[in-house]
Amino acid sequence: MKLHPVLVLDRTYAPVSIFSHKKAFILDLLNKCEVLQYYESVKLSSPTMDYPAPLVIRIPVLMRHWQSSAPTRRAVFIRDNFTCAFCGKIVKDSEVTVDHIVPKSRGGKWEWTNLVTCCSECNQKKGSKTPEEAGMVLLYKPKKPSGFQIALNRWRNKLNREFLEVLATYGVNIKKEAI
């Protein structure tokens, strides 16, 4: 079954996450959210009836400044859209690596601001040097992403026109959110 993205707002109407329509539907059944808007273009079917899929829901908690937790390899790749921080190449799943900007051997930590997505060639070239020592330049400065940015990047290729339009009405332009 195809999953449709649902924009999740917190108590203050700030966009905080993206759920699948299935998850939103269950939250609605359990009275854990308020559905603010339904898809016009997406109808879900049960044996007895068709009903619209939720497009925007609001959850009664405060998450405006919700930060993503400690980085995982996967979350670093998602934050960086699988783009090598040194050569800008989109890296395939099988060849993607995480680089410690300040090498581990020099006390560089496993934290958002010290980790970037790296292709295997750049990673080999850099070895256990700093970018300066290796004569390499970072194309972007890695930051700790918000939970919403991670959700956005995770769903990036599955966002449909109706969703993007509604996202814009909540002040989120997908190009500006790109890292």
Ligand SMILES: [Zn+2]
């Ligand atoms: Zn590279």
